[in-house]
Amino acid sequence: MSSFKRKTLSxxxxxxxxxxxxxxxxxxxITSTGIPSLDDILGGGLPLSxxxxxxxPDHHSAYGELVQKYFVAQGLASGQKVxxxxxxxxxxxxxxxxxxxxxxxxPAQASTAEDVDDEKxxxxxxxxxxxxxxxxxxxxxxxxxxxSLNDDFCIAFDLTCRIxxxxxxxxxxxxQLIPIDVDISEDGTAVIEQIEELLSNDTNAxxxxxxxxxxxxxxxxxxxxxxxxxxxxxxxxxLHRYPNACASLSLAPHMCTDTWGGPGWVQKVGWLTxxxxxxxxxxxxxxxxxxxxxxxxxxxxxxxxxxxxxLPASDKYSTLRGLSSAAxxxxxxxxxxxxxxxxxxxxxxxxxxxxxxxxxxxxRTTPASSAMALDAGMAHETxxxxxxxxxxxxxxxxxxxxxxxxxxxxxxxxxxxAMADITADDSLVPAKPKKPKKKVAFRSERPDLYDF
Amino acid sequence: xxxPAPDLVSSRRLLLITDQLPAPADFLLHxxxxxxxxxxxxxxxxxxxxxxxLERWKSVASKAQMTSPQxxxxxxxxxxxxxxVFDQHPxxxxxxxxxxxxxxxxxxYDLLSVKLSDSxxxxxxxxxxxxxxxxxxWFGVSLLDLSRFVRALRTLCVKMDAALVVRxxxxxxxxxxxxxxxxxxxxxxxxxxxxLASGRSGAVSGEICVHLGPSMxxxxxxxxxRTSALQYRLTESSAVFFDKGTSTGVL
Numbered sequence: 106m107s108s109f110k111r112k113t114l115s116x117x118x119x120x121x122x123x124x125x126x127x128x129x130x131x132x133x134x135i136t137s138t139g140i141p142s143l144d145d146i147l148g149g150g151l152p153l154s155x156x157x158x159x160x161x162p163d164h165h166s167a168y169g170e171l172v173q174k175y176f177v178a179q180g181l182a183s184g185q186k187v188x189x190x191x192x193x194x195x196x197x198x199x200x201x202x203x204x205x206x207x208x209x210x211x212p213a214q215a216s217t218a219e220d221v222d223d224e225k226x227x228x229x230x231x232x233x234x235x236x237x238x239x240x241x242x243x244x245x246x247x248x249x250x251x252x253s254l255n256d257d258f259c260i261a262f263d264l265t266c267r268i269x270x271x272x273x274x275x276x277x278x279x280x281q282l283i284p285i286d287v288d289i290s291e292d293g294t295a296v297i298e299q300i301e302e303l304l305s306n307d308t309n310a311x312x313x314x315x316x317x318x319x320x321x322x323x324x325x326x327x328x329x330x331x332x333x334x335x336x337x338x339x340x341x342x343x344l345h346r347y348p349n350a351c352a353s354l355s356l357a358p359h360m361c362t363d364t365w366g367g368p369g370w371v372q373k374v375g376w377l378t379x380x381x382x383x384x385x386x387x388x389x390x391x392x393x394x395x396x397x398x399x400x401x402x403x404x405x406x407x408x409x410x411x412x413x414x415x416l417p418a419s420d421k422y423s424t425l426r427g428l429s430s431a432a433x434x435x436x437x438x439x440x441x442x443x444x445x446x447x448x449x450x451x452x453x454x455x456x457x458x459x460x461x462x463x464x465x466x467x468x469r470t471t472p473a474s475s476a477m478a479l480d481a482g483m484a485h486e487t488x489x490x491x492x493x494x495x496x497x498x499x500x501x502x503x504x505x506x507x508x509x510x511x512x513x514x515x516x517x518x519x520x521x522x523a524m525a526d527i528t529a530d531d532s533l534v535p536a537k538p539k540k541p542k543k544k545v546a547f548r549s550e551r552p553d554l555y556d557f
Numbered sequence: 558x559x560x561p562a563p564d565l566v567s568s569r570r571l572l573l574i575t576d577q578l579p580a581p582a583d584f585l586l587h588x589x590x591x592x593x594x595x596x597x598x599x600x601x602x603x604x605x606x607x608x609x610x611l612e613r614w615k616s617v618a619s620k621a622q623m624t625s626p627q628x629x630x631x632x633x634x635x636x637x638x639x640x641x642v643f644d645q646h647p648x649x650x651x652x653x654x655x656x657x658x659x660x661x662x663x664x665x666y667d668l669l670s671v672k673l674s675d676s677x678x679x680x681x682x683x684x685x686x687x688x689x690x691x692x693x694x695w696f697g698v699s700l701l702d703l704s705r706f707v708r709a710l711r712t713l714c715v716k717m718d719a720a721l722v723v724r725x726x727x728x729x730x731x732x733x734x735x736x737x738x739x740x741x742x743x744x745x746x747x748x749x750x751x752x753l754a755s756g757r758s759g760a761v762s763g764e765i766c767v768h769l770g771p772s773m774x775x776x777x778x779x780x781x782x783r784t785s786a787l788q789y790r791l792t793e794s795s796a797v798f799f800d801k802g803t804s805t806g807v808l
Binding site: 130132331335345348369407414 | 577578583584587608610612613616617620643691692695696697726728729756757758759791792793794795796
């Protein structure tokens with residue numbers, strides 16, 4: 106991509122390994138998170154002296170830790186110092202990922218499922234007749250992939266490859282990998298002191314990555330919201346003081362929502378870190394996963410890093426967010442919705458678009474066969490959850506009872522019951538089956554006639 | 558469109574700036590600082606910082622072409638002073654029992670009064686910017702301490718003929734929290750920076766409204782209502798302001 110041209114180092118001290126100057130602002134040095142699409146969302150990479158918080162509120166998956174694994178692997182592979190703060194840091198490091206082709210499994214194996222799909226899709230595309238005026242346009246891309254421009258900036262990792270023990274041992278020997286244990290008896294300040302000691306002893310030649318894969322997991326003890334916020338803030342101040350370091354942390358799943366930290370909790374985390382994203386997986390909600398079958402969750406951007414400018418680099422340079430084309434001249438369109446999916450070999454962040462079936466080619470008046478009558482079901486899923494959440498703090502909030510006036514319909518029977526009876530079970534009320542409506546689609550027996 | 562109007566920041570006023578996470582108001586603070594320093598060569602500016610670093614203030618100032626001689630060494634310039642709220646400890650604090658990062662509001666107040674009285678002979682209005690009083694509340698400083706601190710700051714600035722700008726984050730948009738209610742009682746003007754309801758956009762980053770504080774006489778000076786809010790778009794070091802519907806894409 107042309108926007109990531111490497112700038113010549115003009116009279117500046119050589120950059121640490123694995124970093125480069127941000128194309129947006131020459132005073133910012135950025136480094137890769139290991140995931141090219143996440144780098145794009147952040148505006149080229151994570152700037153040094155910035156902290157990144159990844160919130161993954163889904164209890165049943167570990168996307169936050171996955172992002173941290175990429176972070177650690179990228180740091181080790183590009184020769185930077187990596188510090189892992191975990192209750193068992195070496196175990197976390199041993200489960201890390203690595204580049205393809207470095208293990209015994211041959212990289213040129215039979216292609217994986219998604220590669221086969223990609224091939225089929227590209228073949229299919231060739232058969233579509235593209236209107237002549239659009240033939241020159243590039244294919245519609247939903248994500249960015251790492252280009253071969255700067256091989257050492259962002260390395261392609263393979264989720265199926267585990268880090269070889271030889272590389273791990275070598276990193277430990279050379280003090281490239283520094284594990285820090287979290288003891289249940291200490292509180293957050295001890296961790297900050299240890300990081301500070303590490304950073305002050307370090308020479309400025311190497312960039313340092315601080316990784317906290319599971320902040321708030323049981324080994325950290327019983328953390329209260331002010332403690333967590335103070336920790337985030339102290340970490341940020343530390344990074345301001347030692348600007349050749351950057352940090353990436355991932356909060357424990359139960360701490361990623363407002364139900365734990367009180368109203369506005371997620372916003373507080375966003376204010377106290379330089380960059381924050383929230384990856385809400387579809388795992389718990391079947392309606393969302395059927396609406397977006399090819400993605401695993403939605404990404405919400407809370408904060409973007411802008412360490413030396415007012416405008417975050419991402420606003421101008423992110424192709425995924427799509428604001429750059431709109432800024433200034435042509436007038437603004439909104440930014441793209443973002444989602445992520447975890448494939449067998451990699452984790453990618455993509456733009457989220459409606460499926461073909463919801464698009465403009467077919468005017469649909471029946472619901473698709475795959476989409477069940479989910480509206481009543483969806484209401485059921487979400488309403489009991491919010492009731493239960495407020496129930497937990499019964500003492501502090503007034504209990505509110507809402508009653509629907511017209512409670513005779515089948516559709517609203519469910520919500521009324523759920524509202525009135527606090528201890529309602531979560532079973533789905535079967536909705537009245539809808540009559541299939543007529544489907545209108547534009548098809549012609551003579552495709553040549555309407556070939557435009 | 559010029560924002561702020563030149564006499565919005567004037568002596569003895571408390572300007573409360575509230576913002577939300579999708580539309581942060583740091584650009585406004587930087588803008589006030591730049592305008593104040595540009596206004597006269599000897600104008601004094603003190604920043605009490607909780608979240609942003611000195612590095613950022615300096616680099617944004619340099620990008621906004623504030624490279625007049627007094628700004629080349631901004632950290633030691635007598636006209637721009639940066640006080641990190643977390644670096645002030647009372648000298649008699651027993652290090653054994655307290656945390657390193659414990660905030661002492663009394664210390665900050667004393668330091669500020671010393672600095673402001675130094676500049677009294679100047680004849681220029683000093684500008685005091687308190688970046689982010691909300692974080693102090695989040696770290697556990699009690700609401701009582703904070704409201705007393707803000708009241709003390711306000712009276713200090715009134716005594717010293719200084720202008721005070723306080724930034725507050727709103728995290729539960731429709732409902733004002735307790736600290737906001739205290740601040741609203743004290744302020745002269747309430748500048749509200751809000752995101753667009755439709756989310757981020759390339760042409761408009763957010764909008765600004767100005768409301769009167771409770772102590773002001775019935776005047777419509779500087780007031781910008783929500784319906785005719787001033788919209789802005791962030792640039793690298795500042796922002797471009799325009800009325801609703803007159804952004805570059807439309808005209």
